Amino acid sequence: MPVVQIVIFGFALTNEVKNAKIAVLDNSKDEATTSLIAEFSNSRYFDVEKNLVSYNQVQQEFKKGKIKLAVIFPQNFSRDLQHLNKAQVQLIADASDPNVANTLTAYANAIIADYQNSITNNRKLPYTINTEMRMLYNPQLKGAYNFVPGVMAMVLLLVCTMMTAITIVKEKEMGTMEIMLVSPMRPQIVVIAKAVPYLLLSIVNIITILLLSVFVLELPINGSITLLMLESILFTLVSLSLGLLISAAVASQQTAMFISLVALFLPTVMLSGFMFPIENMPLPLRTVSNIVPAKWYYIIVKSVMIKGLGIKDIWKETLVLTGMLIFFLTMAIKKFKIRLA
Amino acid sequence: MQAIIIENIIKTYGKSKDVMALNNISFNVQKGELFGIIGPDGAGKTSLFRILTTLLLADSGKATVDGFDVVKAYKQIRKIVGYMSGRFSLYPDLSVEENLNFFATIFNTSIKENYDLIKDIYVQIEPFKNRKAGQLSGGMKQKLALSCALIHRPSVLFLDEPTTGVDAVSRKEFWEMLKGLKQQGITILVSTPYMDEADLCDKVALMQNGKILSIDTPGGIINNFSNPLWAVKSSQMFHLLNDITKQDFVKDVYPFGEFHHVVMKDKSGETLLKNFVQMHQEDKMQIKELKPNIEDCFIALMKN
Numbered sequence: 009m010p011v012v013q014i015v016i017f018g019f020a021l022t023n024e025v026k027n028a029k030i031a032v033l034d035n036s037k038d039e040a041t042t043s044l045i046a047e048f049s050n051s052r053y054f055d056v057e058k059n060l061v062s063y064n065q066v067q068q069e070f071k072k073g074k075i076k077l078a079v080i081f082p083q084n085f086s087r088d089l090q091h092l093n094k095a096q097v098q099l100i101a102d103a104s105d106p107n108v109a110n111t112l113t114a115y116a117n118a119i120i121a122d123y124q125n126s127i128t129n130n131r132k133l134p135y136t137i138n139t140e141m142r143m144l145y146n147p148q149l150k151g152a153y154n155f156v157p158g159v160m161a162m163v164l165l166l167v168c169t170m171m172t173a174i175t176i177v178k179e180k181e182m183g184t185m186e187i188m189l190v191s192p193m194r195p196q197i198v199v200i201a202k203a204v205p206y207l208l209l210s211i212v213n214i215i216t217i218l219l220l221s222v223f224v225l226e227l228p229i230n231g232s233i234t235l236l237m238l239e240s241i242l243f244t245l246v247s248l249s250l251g252l253l254i255s256a257a258v259a260s261q262q263t264a265m266f267i268s269l270v271a272l273f274l275p276t277v278m279l280s281g282f283m284f285p286i287e288n289m290p291l292p293l294r295t296v297s298n299i300v301p302a303k304w305y306y307i308i309v310k311s312v313m314i315k316g317l318g319i320k321d322i323w324k325e326t327l328v329l330t331g332m333l334i335f336f337l338t339m340a341i342k343k344f345k346i347r348l349a
Numbered sequence: 350m351q352a353i354i355i356e357n358i359i360k361t362y363g364k365s366k367d368v369m370a371l372n373n374i375s376f377n378v379q380k381g382e383l384f385g386i387i388g389p390d391g392a393g394k395t396s397l398f399r400i401l402t403t404l405l406l407a408d409s410g411k412a413t414v415d416g417f418d419v420v421k422a423y424k425q426i427r428k429i430v431g432y433m434s435g436r437f438s439l440y441p442d443l444s445v446e447e448n449l450n451f452f453a454t455i456f457n458t459s460i461k462e463n464y465d466l467i468k469d470i471y472v473q474i475e476p477f478k479n480r481k482a483g484q485l486s487g488g489m490k491q492k493l494a495l496s497c498a499l500i501h502r503p504s505v506l507f508l509d510e511p512t513t514g515v516d517a518v519s520r521k522e523f524w525e526m527l528k529g530l531k532q533q534g535i536t537i538l539v540s541t542p543y544m545d546e547a548d549l550c551d552k553v554a555l556m557q558n559g560k561i562l563s564i565d566t567p568g569g570i571i572n573n574f575s576n577p578l579w580a581v582k583s584s585q586m587f588h589l590l591n592d593i594t595k596q597d598f599v600k601d602v603y604p605f606g607e608f609h610h611v612v613m614k615d616k617s618g619e620t621l622l623k624n625f626v627q628m629h630q631e632d633k634m635q636i637k638e639l640k641p642n643i644e645d646c647f648i649a650l651m652k653n
Contacts, residue, residue, distance in 0.1 A: 183438035187497075190402045190432040191455045192424070346423070348404045 016278065016293070025111045026288050029057040030077040031069050038086035040095075044123050048079065053115045070102055070144055071321055073311065076287075077101050077112045089127075094136040103143035104314045105154050108285055113141055145230075145314050152225040157309035158282030160217050161302040164240065165247045165276050167213060168206055172251030173264040175202045176344070181261055186348065195344040199256065199337075203248040210244040211237075230316030239312065239322075242329050243305040249336035250301070256343040276302040304328050352505055352536035353378035353401065358410035360396050360559075366408070370396040372559040374410070378538060378552075383531045385550030386540040387643070393559040394540040395435050398509045401538070402432045415504055428456075431503030433494045435510045441483025445474055445493055448482050449500060456501035466533065467496045470526050488519030495526065506530065508539040512546065524549045544644035555647050562650040567643060574641040574649060576600060577619055580608035583632040596625060603648060610645060 030048065034041050049056045057075055060066060066078050080098040082088075088095040099116050101109035120137050128134045146153040176199070179185040188198070214237065221227040229236065251268065258264050277283055279293065280302035286294055297303050304325040311317040311325075319326070360371040371393045378384045386394050399405040401414055403423035411418070417425045439448045449471075453460050464471075474492050477485065482493060491511050498506060508527075512520040524546065527537055531551075539550070547553045548567045555562040555570070563570055583589045590609055593602050598618035602611045613619065619638075626634045639645075 182441075183434060183436050184440055186404060186434045187432060187438045187452075188455065189404060190427050190430060191452075192428045192457065193455050347406065348399060349406075 024288065025076075025108055025115070025285060026052060027055050028053060028076045028108070028112055028287065029074055030054050030079060030112075031058040031060050031066065031075045032056055033060040033063065033066060033078065033080045035083045036081045036085035038084075040086035040089055040127075041081045044081075044097075044120070045079075047119050047123055048116075051115070051119055053112075054119075066100060070100075071315065071317060073102075073307070073315075075102070076108060077116065079116065089135055089137070093133050094138060096138045096140060098140045098142065100142045100144055103146035103149055103153070104310050105285065106143075106146055106149040106151060107154070109143055109146075110149065150225075150227070152221065152227050153314050155282070156217070156221045156225065156227055157306050157313060158280065160214070160240070160309055161243070161280055161282065161305045162276060163213060163217065164210055164244050164305075165272065165302055168210055168244055168247035169251035169254070169272055170265070170268045172202060172206055172248050173254040173268040174261050176252065176255035177258055177261050177264045180259065189346065189348070195346060196341050199252050199341050199344055202252060202255075203245075206248055206251075207241070207244060210248075211241065214240045214244070227313070229313050231312035231318065235319060236309070236312045239305070239308045239326065239329075242326065242333065243301065243308075246301045246305075246329050246333045246336065249333055249340055252340040253336050253343060256340050256345070275300050279303060280306045282306055301329060301332055350380045351377045352380040352382070352415055353384075353538065354411075354413045355397075355401070356411045358397070358400060358412055359408045360393070360400060360405070361408055369559050371400075371407070374559070374561055376554055376561060376564050378536060380536055381531065381534050383527060383537045383539070383549075383551045385547055385553040386538065386556055387542075387544060387547050387553050387647070388540070388556030389542055391558075392556040394556060395509055396559075398432075398435075398507050398538070398540065402430060402507050403427060428501075429504045431498035431501070431506045433491075433498045433506075433508045433511055435513070437490050437494065439482045439490070439494055439497060442481060444479050444481055445485070446478040448493060449496055452497040453500045458501050460500065463500055463502045466502055466530075467499050469529055470499075471496050473522075488515045488522070491515055491519070491523060492526075495523075499530070503535065505536045505538070508537065510540055510542065512541055512543065520546070544642070544647060547643040553643070555643075555650060557647075557651055562647070570643060570646050571641055574646050576649075577613045577616060578639045578641045578645060579611045579613070579619070579622060579636055580605070580639050581611055581622070581626075581634060581636045582608045583629070583634040585632050589629075589632070589634070592629075593625070596621065598622065601649065601652060605644075610639065612645075612649065 032045055034045065045056065048054045058069060060069065066080070069075050069078065078100040080100065082096055085095050097120060099113055101113050103109040117139055120139055124135055124137045143149055179188065218229065222229060254264050254267050258267065279286070279297040279300045286297050308322050308325045311322050354377050356375050358371050358374045362368040362370055374397065386397065388394055396405065400407045401412060401419060403419050403426050406420060413419065414426050415429055419426060440451065443451065449460055470492050474489050477489065482490065485493065495511065512523055515523065527539065531537060550567060552564065552566055553570065554564045565573070581589065581593065586609070590602060590604065593599055593609065593611060598613055598621040600612045600614045602609055611622065622636060626636055
């Protein structure tokens with residue numbers, strides 16, 4: 009266990025951003041922009057993922073959520089540089105994660121400054137490349153934009169999974185399950201009945217978090233509130249059925265708590281993308297992160313709440329969560345023992 | 350008609366199946382009978398109850414409850430039996446009334462519908478109906494548990510050690526209630542470690558180490574005890590036990606309350622015992638002839 013933790017924390021979970029995917033819109037296509045773009049792709053911090061052709065595409069690429077930064081060169085970049093000794097470049101960053109946005113723009117500025125110095129070298133009049141930055145979605149770089157979706161994922165998972173994880177197993181321990189089994193109650197009814205109170209509790213939780221983030225943290229809800237609520241309820245159901253599965257499968261409350269803590273809480277914190285960017289993790293961890301329900305929910309909340317996207321941009325994530333819900337619930341009912349041993 | 354039929358049931362525990370909980374058990378219970386299973390802790394009573402209430406699967410053998418197979422027709426059995434497990438198994442944080450309501454609901458019935466059946470029992474705990482079940486006294490808990498087990502008017506009632514840990518007065522009351530239920534035509538299978546409760550059953554099975562030692566009416570079991578039984582007492586009880594064990598006429602001797610019970614090999618032992626008393630006059634020895642009780646029978650069967 010400690011070995012695993014050291015390895016994970018030491019290597020995988022860093023706030024350093026490497027190989028961030030960026031898009032380039034080169035309206036100038038001259039010698040200066042080409043070499044500057046080459047600088048970007050040679051840097052270990054950036055991967056040039058897309059070459060765009062029009063400004064409209066920039067917005068679309070950000071909506072897809074793959075790219076973190078867009079570099080935009082205006083027309084006549086090289087000519088301006090040669091003749092006026094100064095030119096402009098625009099950096100647009102996805103600031104729904106303000107830390108990553110900050111880091112990336114700093115790296116980009118450094119690369120541009122480097123290039124500027126290298127061409128200035130033996131000239132009397134220095135070249136200046138002005139960068140104009142835009143923080144998309146979160147112009148003030150507020151931390152709340154990042155942690156509210158993360159906290160929502162964590163609180164819902166905590167309440168739902170940990171509390172339901174002990175419900176069925178508690179009855180096994182207390183002996184009430186023995187009496188309940190000798191009754192016409194069907195496993196499906198028992199399992200689903202266990203989830204209902206926590207679902208109601210979680211809906212209250214979701215509303216409280218949203219009210220707090222809007223009125224206290226001044227975070228706007230850019231997308232549809234109904235969609236956000238429905239997605240949150242979907243995530244709650246996934247967490248509940250996961251908790252029920254744990255509860256149905258184990259024999260003691262202690263084991264149930266341990267599993268939900270170690271096997272659920274830690275991965276959720278580490279692999280949901282809320283604390284540490286998933287893009288920088290080694291492939292095995294990135295693969296594992298796909299089975300963490302909170303990762304998908306985190307993407308959904310960020311998309312709906314901060315980026316203001318609709319269902320057509322998050323249907324994939326929604327589908328993954330729905331699949332998980334069906335899987336966990338079926339397993340929980342199957343694992344529910346109709347006898348004592 | 351038979352309410353419960355048990356044929357060659359074997360149940361083992363452990364990975365290598367080395368713990369024999371039930372060793373080839375077979376017996377029948379008549380409809381409407383109050384049947385007692387008497388045996389010490391670890392005799393296999395709870396395992397047998399759990400197999401009959403469909404909570405455990407036997408390794409081999411067959412059993413039916415009211416004509417339903419305990420393995421194949423477990424769903425039907427769960428609808429018609431009432432079960433009170435060996436330890437307190439109600440919801441401690443629900444009140445008395447809520448518990449009763451809960452069990453009525455999961456059996457698709459209501460307190461009102463079957464109130465006449467539990468009335469005699471429930472009136473005793475009704476003054477505490479708003480108290481949490483976990484805060485009731487031992488006897489009250491058992492009365493509530495019995496009410497909950499009866500709320501759906503079961504045709505067979507399984508009571509696993511209902512009087513263990515309950516005071517003498519409550520135990521007596523509890524058995525009175527069982528007699529009342531018997532009048533209603535409910536078959537009752539009850540287990541207990543207390544030998545004195547055997548007399549209250551229509552029929553008893555004496556169990557020990559997963560085996561049935563004897564099945565008969567309480568009177569029948571006592572009649573089968575043919576050896577003369579005497580009680581002896583002196584001021585030197587420990588020496589007396591040692592001395593009397595060595596006598597040839599003695600089949601068995603064991604401490605029993607303030608007396609030692611002496612089981613003779615045959616009638617002739619009686620005179621020999623009297624002679625033995627004559628020889629030890631300094632110890633103020635007292636003797637008297639006894640009618641055996643179930644416990645004497647159990648000890649005799651156990652040592653055979």
